[in-house]
Amino acid sequence: MDRIDLGGLFLHFLILWFVAIGGPSTILPDIHRYLVDVHHLLTNTQFADLYTLAQVAPGPNAMYVTLIGWHLAGWAGAAATTLPMLVPASTLTLLVGHLNERYPDAPIGHAIRRGLTPITLGLVFASSTILMRAVNHDWRGYLITLLTVAVVLRKPWNPLWLFAGGALAGILGFV
């Protein structure tokens, strides 16, 4: 386990938040690479646990980043991973919001969205495979994952129920 370099952590997350087009799930693979593979600050299981715990908290699903930071280094760690999230939000957003008000139908906006959607798709797929490899040790874990997909695509249920089901399956020794 490496010592935690808070400045390095802050910088890494600052860069990540600037490329997190498509939302907080797109940077999960790189956070995993940086913390688990490169710096050995978390195990695979800890990483999956922290990500999942934050998904049952209220608020944006970006909060997993805060929880990971807190777990690594308390409040300073939480600040190092969370505050960089505000930098693109408070600079780019106001700039682009202003441009958009001025040129509401600029075609570049459509091109950005259409061009980046497939990349978002590839990155979120990478996120799901990383979680699956971390926690699904045999077919039973994959079965829970596939059941979740089947339910989400058919029913508008609150995901909290699905997490409750997953927790129950785990406690009953299914996974």
Add this chain to the structure above:
Amino acid sequence: MEQTESHKPNVSRLALFLSFSRISLSSFGGAIFWARRELVERQRWFAEREFLEMFTVGQLLPGPNVLNLTVMVGYRFAGWTGAAAAVAGFLGWPCLVVVGMGVLYQQYGALPQVQQALTGMSSVAAGLLLATVIKLATVLPRHWRPWLFGALAFVGVGVMRWPLLWVMGALAPWAVFAAWKEQE
């Protein structure tokens, strides 16, 4: 757009803080639904169309898109301090909740039952991400190019485990340029 400025309601920093606290604390699994309900239906600070425009801008930009919306709304009504009040409401409470979870995890995370429950929940979390991928895939055009970009992003980040910055730096400009050319 002149007419969007004309009916700007008077909104205090406290109102911003309280509204975004309410959005944040009611949103499990996606805040956008609750943001629309609060800002358009309950407070009537925005018309449907204005809200949609701001949300679209938020989606174009990096980071959580409802956070981007939060900054835009706060700034529009009360400048930088308004943005700070809205962000404090939106992020403050969930921060406290996840830190509480972190404390419990450090205390009890190693218990076998807790570990089993978390493993089952993580399998669900992976399924939620996979469902997002499938939903996105259904809106992708039936053309080889977007699928190629999606596959390259997946292989670069998920299989080769290259840094995201390199992969985005190589793919994003190319993908946006291709989409731009196609439009013309």
